[in-house]
Amino acid sequence: MTLAYAFIGLGHLGGNLAASLLRNGFAVTVFDRDPAALERLIALGATAATSPAEAAARAGNAITCLPSPKVSEAVLAGSDGLLDGLPAGGTWIEMSTNGRDEIVRLAALASAKGIETLECPVTGGVHLAAAGKITALVGGEAALYERHRPAIEAMCAKSFLMGPVGSAAVIKVITNMLAFIH
Template sequence: MASVGFLGLGIMGKAMAANLVKAGFDVTVWNRNSEKCAELVALGARQGSTPKDVAASCDITFAMVSDPEAALALCQGPDGVAAGIGAGRGYVDMSTVNDTTSKTIAGLISQAGGRFLEAPVSGTKKPAEDGTLIILAAGDQSLYNDVKPAFEVMGKMSPYLGDVGQGANMKLVVNMMMGGMLSIFSEGMSLGQKAGLDGRQILDIVDAGAMSNPMFKGKGAMLLNENYTTSFPLKHMQKDMRLAVALGDQLEQPLPTAAIANEAFKQAIKAGFAEEDIAAVYKVIK
């Protein structure tokens, strides 16, 4: 793969782009707030002036932004990706959006002659830094084959899931389960401690049984230390829960547990914890 672009250098994008630079890829970066590019340029990346400019000068361009609106805005307009992509070049959107947004972006890119892959990721800040994300790819299979070397640098697993929309759907299913688990976990931790149980012992007992999982281990420590340093912003989890519940409406699939968990995350945003880690949902539950 000759040259790659990377648009969006937030918590996730910065770490992912840095791994590509360190692995020897020729990387051009762009971010809405251009100051965030400095760290990557110091590592050896080039800085692009607009998304159009990056898409026009790179064989394949990756994007990692916060939500459907931002993902769409990146592609549209005179300075957008679609204006620069041209024939045969590839665009890989790794943002978490809904299937409708993904299909809209796919349309814009293919109309402009480009190839499109959606590739949302499962994993937060540390997996992004360690290159152990789970990449959920769907769309143009030739582009999937071409970007496999880059996926192998950024993630530990990158299954091909079929048509555009299926990567988005898989991501929403996974995050919906995560949000629901975190909500019931917070209730259990809160109930146990109010009943006089030791929080550390609750975690040890859960960890020794069938419910043992890395999320309870990691987030459990955060709850007990009341340290909500952000690896996955709470507002983004609420956005994913909202999109999952909307998908349930579309498919006439009842999601009572997810709907209630979504309300807990909405309460947490209202209480002012939007920018904190998803574990901060515990604060409104306790």
């Protein structure tokens, strides 16, 4: 059975990742504050929602790709956020770049509502995301990773399980540091 996903955050990176899900046959409900970003994904076959909560309630699982930890927290736990829409047993896949302590804290908020979390920051940049050739660094339970691996691999050419939630954030910081050095 193919899972359905809400996708919140349709900027340069998130829009390309959501488009990859659509190209690979996933049902995607989208939300973004930018109407033009929504229209681009609707034209590719996505369904629009009026809030993160509505998108999450329709899909049962949610993916976020957002510009900062503050925005990630607001989309997850704020008014009309994912925690208001995701059902117990649903999954939140956080593709934004967050610090280890931040993603662990946000995952605990989700867990308190019965929602499982995978952190899934990516490396490679927008140009590789557009071609579906980006790499995902995944943190979370192995069984949860396997459940959502088809969607992750629809967006990313490679994905690697780093360990529990928080592990991928550490590796992402290291890869960023190495990229800046070179």
